[in-house]
Amino acid sequence: MKSRILAASAAISILSAIVLFNIKTYNYRASAAAGGVSLKVFECVNDSSSDETTELKPIQNASADKNDENSDNAEKNDGTEKNEKKTYIKWVDFNIPVSVLRAAAKIDIDTHTNSSVTPVGWIDLLSLLAAKYGGNFSLYKQSDLKHFADNLASGKKGEELSANLKLYKYYSEAYGAVLGGMLGKYIKTERAEDGTITVSEGYGLRVYSPFARGYYYSHSDDFGKSRSFGYKRQHLGHDMMGSVGTPIICVESGYVEALGWNMYGGWRVGIRSFDGKRYYYYAHMRRNHPYNNLYEGKIVNAGEVIGYLGMTGYSRRENVNNIKTPHLHIGLQVIFDPSQKDGWNQIWIDVYELTKLWETQRAPVYLDKEANERFSRSYMTYPEAPD
Structure with a gap:
């Protein structure tokens, strides 16, 4: 009889623990200083409207398996083998105000x-x-x-x-x-209203806002929010709402590494910094005329017009507007090892605070009627840029 009472008591304790576990949310976070350790943050979620078993779901993973607008490799695996012996950084939480x-x-x-x-x-x-x-x-x-x-x-x-x-x-x-x-040394070229060109050297902020001067945009910190087109995932970029046709400016000088259609990002541009550590991803460019004279391998200077804001994406067919609200999706990937660029351990950071810093410098543009293109009146070249 006593053993039955003890067994019943143990069962009640286990049941209570299960109930307690199901009504609480737990976060699991690895140390930021754990060099070479890939971080995933999980949330234990219990949906009271569902009878399904509680499951662990990622709530923040800067080294995401896949990304939507950011992903140039959304439908293929580059075959990169995992090498746990490598000690490069696999996680970055950029949260500086x-x-x-x-x-x-x-x-x-x-x-x-x-x-x-x-x-x-x-x-x-x-x-x-x-x-x-x-x-x-x-x-x-x-x-x-x-x-x-x-x-x-x-x-x-x-x-x-x-x-x-x-x-x-x-x-x-x-x-x-x-x-x-x-930040660093730069050579700044400016074109006045009368066409006069002025070139000056300096040291300071040498990046630009992705929105040309005089063009309105709105935004909020949407990094990590849920997305569901194709598959349920997190939004690992930053959306800046604006008007179709707004000139999009190159934030930092670099090479055009990716160009063309992506089923998630629509017409998109990927620009890699000269040191290879940053990859800027601009997505949802304008239908029919997304870019301004770009091609893969071209060097683009900070401040130059690279294309135009649009609504393309979320479609397997090219040149389709399937985005509800016109906006620029801008993503920033940091790369410590070549395997991270298109592999399963990509690192995308929250650029919301950075966009406020970039806002300090917005490039004015003008219309070249003959070319029917917008061009920047202000751009920068870097001393380290190749000839």
Whole structure:
């Protein structure tokens, strides 16, 4: 009799644990500093309207198996074999507020344009802050930024200043891949209303907003939101709503790596940075006339018009408008190993805060009536660009 009571009690305990598990949501997160470890975040979801068994579903996976508009490989597997021995970074959570980006960038620019002081790099500053906060920028204090800036200006190295060297090295490499081409030396070409061309050299922000000056857009942080065309997945890009025909501007200089139709992204353009670490993906370009004189392998300069906003995509047939609202889908992939470009361990970051930084610089455009194309009045070339 006693054994039956104990068995019944155990059964009730197990049942209670199951019920408790089903009514709670659990998140599982790997350490950002776990070099070489692929991160997936899962959510235990119980749908009260369904009798189906509770399942683990990914809620954020920057190394997504597939992506929709971003994917140039949505219908094929490149055959890349998984190599767990490789130690390249497989996960990046880029969550730096634009206010911090601007503050660090200002110190970088001010010190690089003043020959009487030691130059201080914004990537070093941001990496030190991230290592101090464990990646949680809600802890940010301006005094911390000043402390690190003063010490770097005095000649100290980031490795000396960080209490967590492993985290500092991780963030240095991760942020270097994301931000590496956005500040630096540039040669700026500007075309006045009367056609006069002015060329100047400088140091500073050398990226542009993807929307030309004078063209309206709206946006919100939609990274990770659900998408269902073709298969259920997460949105690993950023949608900027605008009007059909709006000139789309090249954010950062690089090579045209991908061009043409994608069933998810419609007419799209993929541009790889010169250092190979960033891949900018522009999707849903205009039907019939999506691009402005582009071809694979062409070098495109930051600030130049690359095409026009549209509604194409979500169709296996080419040149079809199947997107409900005109918008630009822009994605930014960071690449630490060649296998990541089209493989199963891709890393796409949330660019919402970055778009606010890019907004600082918008390229004015003009219409060439003879060519029936819009061209930029302002663009930049980089010293490291190939001849």
